[in-house]
Amino acid sequence: MRDLYFAGLAVLFLATLTGVALHYFLRARRSAGTTLEGLLKQLIWIDRDKIEAIAMDAVAESGEPRPDDNAFSLDSSAIWSLLGGLEGLEALEKNCRVLVDLAAYLQRWHPEALVVAEQLRLNAREIEWHVGRLKGAAQTGNLQSSFGDYAQRAVVTYYFMTRRLLELYDRSGFAGIAELQSAL
């Protein structure tokens, strides 16, 4: 009997292991073959004005927290509405995934930009983390209590990161800047 349990477990283990390995191997291969243009095409259009409105409610242009009394005037429902609800959150999450891939692209092909690529990757992962928390809270019905903690912070991080990225591309004279600007 124990032999049978062992055989069953071994087959299950090997099937799972091979399946997972194949999935991630193919994903890594796809990612390695992607071009910069191909990556940017994956970005989903987000209304930048609304993102800016949420970000500027919390921080000043310089990135410092706003000292005035009007700071944090947006309540959770206003932020939720400006973000476009769960769909907006998912778009934000998908764009972050593209930014993670963009960082991987930089690390792979431009080792001299390793430090900035790593910083970009960490930022994108941080936003992904905040968005993931929000999605989890939405699924368990605790969105209201978690929203204030994560949503605005995620949007502010996203806003500044993409703004810096756009500035970089703008200065470098990258041909796809208009597309990038409209997506981010």
Added chain:
Amino acid sequence: MQLTGLDRFLWATGFCCNPLLLLVLFRRDRARSFPIFTTFIAFIFVKTVVLYFIYRFLPGDDYISASRFFLIADEILQFLVLFEIALHVFRPTGVWARDVWKTFAGTACVSVVVALPMAWLAVPSTATPARAIYVRGVFLCAVLMSELFVGMLALSATEGLPWKTHVARIAQGLGAYSIVCVVTDSISNYLGNEPHVFAVLASLRTTASLVCEGYWIAMLWQEAPAPRELPESMLTQIYALQRQVADDLTRIRDWRRS
């Protein structure tokens, strides 16, 4: 213990492959980047030579003891090679990526938790309890290696950390070999110590390791694709961007919703 023609052929092939791979590692200057992997290959070479002389000139019991000793050292070195690969992948800037270390340690813990019951369930048909522990230990290592390899693959894809060409090739070879070892060890544990089955599985395992070495020789001989150069001005801008983003993030992390 009698060696068949196939055994002799595999042994001779291994005897040729190991120094060839070492030559590639030193000639192409890969040994500097992968010192543990190079040590591992050198160890396999020494093992092949020493075991051959023990087989030819010493009693059978000595050969069995020596091969067990070498197998244990082999497993330890394989784990160290995997760790060396992890150092290359998860420390892109020379220090562990901030978000990776805990997940990596968690992956290792989960791997142990999954591997232990599998090794416990295995019922090796051996003459002594000590031999059974040894067989289970070898199986445990094979399961752990394959899990860690797949775990690292998944972790790097999720975290967006790319594998550089040669690191990826070494890992792929080692990962594929460890999965073959799990298959052969599982069959061996299930079917028992039938001499014919044991011989077939041992040949299969050796063949897998030789294919792996052949793959490494071919892949490590080739140069990695050349990095694409960035203009100096772009590089300066990128560093400026990094400083700005780091400042932004520090401020954002510090602010509190009043």
